[in-house]
Amino acid sequence: MSLKFVKSQEQKLFDDRxxxxxxxxxxxxxxPWDTYRASAKTWRNLDENLSFQYVGQYDxxxxxxxNGPIPPRLIPYCNLSHASATDCPHFYIDDTRIPLMGNNIxxxxxxxxxxxxxxxxxxxxxxxxxxxxxxxxxxLNRSIAAYWQEHGIxxxxxxxxxxxxxxxxxxxxxxxxSVIACGNVGVKQSAIATKLWKRLVEKAIDxxxxxxxxxxxxxxxxxxxSELPIYWYNDYxxxxxx
Numbered sequence: 001m002s003l004k005f006v007k008s009q010e011q012k013l014f015d016d017r018x019x020x021x022x023x024x025x026x027x028x029x030x031x032p033w034d035t036y037r038a039s040a041k042t043w044r045n046l047d048e049n050l051s052f053q054y055v056g057q058y059d060x061x062x063x064x065x066x067n068g069p070i071p072p073r074l075i076p077y078c079n080l081s082h083a084s085a086t087d088c089p090h091f092y093i094d095d096t097r098i099p100l101m102g103n104n105i106x107x108x109x110x111x112x113x114x115x116x117x118x119x120x121x122x123x124x125x126x127x128x129x130x131x132x133x134x135x136x137x138x139x140l141n142r143s144i145a146a147y148w149q150e151h152g153i154x155x156x157x158x159x160x161x162x163x164x165x166x167x168x169x170x171x172x173x174x175x176x177x178s179v180i181a182c183g184n185v186g187v188k189q190s191a192i193a194t195k196l197w198k199r200l201v202e203k204a205i206d207x208x209x210x211x212x213x214x215x216x217x218x219x220x221x222x223x224x225x226s227e228l229p230i231y232w233y234n235d236y237x238x239x240x241x242x
Contacts (some may be wrong), residue, residue: 012080033121052146056172058135061146063120063157065178067211071156072118074233076215081113088156090119092183092216098123101144109151117154119181120145121216125162125170134162135169142173156181161200171204180210184217198222 038196052061071088078097089112091098098121101108121144123137138155145155158181161170174180182204187197202223205213212229219232 006060011126049125052143056169058138058169058172059170060138060173062173063140063142063145063155063175063178064149065175066117066154066156067177067179068117068154068156070179070212070214070229072230076120083115085114086116088117088119088142089115090181090183090216091122091158092119092185093122095124101140105144105147107150112148112153114152115153117156118148119156119216120148120158122158122160122183125160125166127163127193129162134166138170138172146173159190159200159204161196164199165195167203170200171207174204174208176208177211178208179212179214180204181214181216184220186217188218188220194220 014082054060055062071086073087074090074092075083075087075096076093077089078093083089099108101121121141123140125134125137141158141160144158149155157174158180159171159174160182161167182201184197187193198220201213201215204210205224205228210228212231213224214231214233216233224230
């Protein structure tokens with residue numbers, strides 16, 4: 001292997017990294033303790049002038065059902081600069097790309113009002129995480145969505161979960177007889193994750209009796225009533241990389 005060849009490969013690697021650095025959207029770098037401070041600040045900001053209905057063992061805000069039009073296209077919140085008014089923003093992206101919206105909820109509410117609808121936030125619940133970590137994500141997901149609903153935004157309720165232990169509480173605050181949504185980006189990379197996701201979706205259908213189900217990600221077979229409308233949306237980010 002010649003020295004010239006090695007140097008050419010090093011330069012190519014540098015160029016690739018520079019390209020990715022320039023193309024990558026800005027990342028919201030969150031320190032671990034900021035997430036806990038954000039949860040408390042979110043509650044103060046959101047509940048100060050509103051009367052949320054809290055449900056369940058952990059007092060999670062209850063969302064109102066949505067039964068409006070089904071969006072023609074979903075687009076990640078981090079790519080709103082490429083969105084049209086008919087697109088539906090979603091948060092099925094890495095948590096580091098989701099701003100701490102509770103810190104400046106008015107700003108994000110104003111930004112999303114230009115859209116006909118929005119899918120509720122999707123802060124991650126982790127497998128094996130301590131209960132307070134997942135409850136923090138659950139509370140943020142429901143409280144921010146409830147705030148948007150109170151301010152006139154059409155919110156499509158969204159659910160997620162972690163391991164099997166999270167199934168006891170992860171659907172708290174979700175409405176019955178509503179269009180609901182979920183994501184499965186990356187789930188197919190693990191047989192265990194796929195099995196958990198299928199169990200969670202089947203549980204949500206059984207308990208919530210949705211009028212339609214929106215799924216963002218890869219098609220995965222699971223048990224569901226034949227009369228339930230299911231709308232699949234491709235992973236926007238990965239489709240742009242193909």
